[in-house]
Amino acid sequence: MEINNVKGTHDIFGGEASAYSQVEAIMKNIAELFAFMEVRPPVIEHSEVFVRGVGESSDVVRKEMYTFLDKGNRSLTLRPEFTAGIIRLMVQNKLLITNELPLKVYYDGPVFRYERPQLGRYRQFNQFGVEAVGNNSPLCDLEVILLAYTILTSLGLENVTIKINNLGDENSRVAYRQALRDYFKDLLPKMCPDCQSRYELNPLRILDCKVPEDQKLVKDAPKLSAYLSEASKKRFETITSYLTSLGIPFELDDNLVRGLDYYSETVFEFHYTSGKGNDYGAIGGGGRYDKLVKEFGGPELSGIGFSFGIERVVSILRDDEIIPSDIPGVDLAFYVIPVGEKAQFTAHAIATNIRLLGYSADVCFDDIKLAAMFKRADKKGAKYAIIIGEEEINNHKVIIKNLATKEQIEVDQEDFENKIVELMEEHSHDCSCGCHDDHGDCGCECHDDHEECDCCEGEDCDCDCHDGEECSCGCHEEKK
Ligand code: HAM
Secondary structure, X not given: OOOOOOOOXXXXXXXXXXXXXXXXXXXXXHHHHOOOXXXXXXXXXXXXXXXXXXXXXXXXXXXXXXEEEOOOOOEEEEOOOOHHHHHHHHHHOOOOOOOOOOEEEEEEEEEEOOXXXXXXXXXXXXXXXXXXXXXXXXXXXXXXXXXXXXXXXHOOOOOOEEEEEEOOOHHHXXXXXXXXXXXXXXXXXXXXXXXXXXXXXXXXXXXXXXXXXXXXXHHOOOXXXXXXXXXXXXXXXXXXHHHHHOOOOOEEOOOOOOOXXXXXXXXXXXXXXXXXXXXXXXXXXXXXXXXXXXXXXXXOOOEEEEEEEHHHHHHHHHHOOOOOOOOOOOOOOEEEEEEOOOHHXXXXXXXXXXXXXXXXXXXXXXXXXXXXXXXXHXXXXXXXXXXEEHHHHHXXXXXXXXXXXXXXXEEEHHXXXXXXXXXXXXXXXXXXXXXXXXXXXXXXXXXXXXHHOOHHHOOOOOOOHHHOOOOOOOHHHHHX
């Protein structure tokens, strides 16, 4: 009997897996350019981490957690998000006891929510995110939003809508919660059961209700902006003025409350409708949290962060063909073709040498016709085929064929390694990122930068790039 994957999960393989890796690599590189350090928290935590961290009134905690008792009768939960676990990690490992705050970290991995699967919504999905903890300056909010924006533009997503709102400080929200309770008190019997429990637990959550009838009632509810303290208003204005000065487009959205309970002050979300008209929901979101560190027994420090949903980001990049639909699962440099059974061991030895030189190589395992082996090489997207038969073995030769130009050369076995290096260097002449070699529109930005850069010609460049480190022209960063 065939056993299928669990509902709401999805298998990622081949070119799609490459697309995920490319996207994650760009996100990680940019986070590191902003001096964020990688952390890898466990996938399972004590359920308490999320109940206390994410909050009992959130849908995530009320309905969506994968919670189970382990064999020692402990209640454990597969993480439904990263932030609460990251703060637990920081406090437990005393990472916040340092003179240099904010502590800036990034993370990447699977998260689990028992939601109704639909377009862009899974039960297991991947998030990439960052947290900057221990600094309350509006400049810290700016840095985090700027990082998210830089990631999105580097991925080639220029027209992302950034929605931003101010949830105010704790005092502002106490007054606002009361105003909402007063407003919804008489309407409550007409509202959905979820809103009825939200009314008690956290009436702000009612603003996030997706039931159309309830949304109509939400329209005339009091606005948070009327309850914000002067300090909070001023802080938010500073952030929006910074964003404006840096030319980062944003929309103020006073209905944006976010689905997790820990937020205060700045909250934001990234939205994008793909060229195919698919709206996968928010591709990312985040905000500031003031009480989370204290909740986990740490000092009174606030933090800010965001997470992107990798599935949604990859889907729009593929819809808009920013990531081509036909990228190969493996970026293969050489496909070694043994002609005849006797050449098979030598073919494997050749592939091993190539791999030790740092280039990818695969060997045809089947004893099939030459034409069929070339077809396989093309299908795999290999740049070169290496042909070795009995005759070549006897003459100490190897044939190398460029699969794009169809040019074929014969080299002596003792010159083979040098030739391989020479060919691969020619291939990556302009850039060592590996992208140029075949699919020009890989989204890595190298191409654009290289085109504008005179360095590689070597003539009218006075930047010393070729020597390596001391270049200020920006090319090298891009090349990495
Ligand atoms: P979130 O808005 O719950 O925030 O999730 C972040 C992103 O994960 C969403 O914008 C969306 O792209 C993706 N996502 C959420 N649910 C699903 C799903 N069921 N299937 C596919 N993708 C999904 C957080 O998780 C916060 N921890 C973000 C944060 C970090 N706030 C402060 N720091």
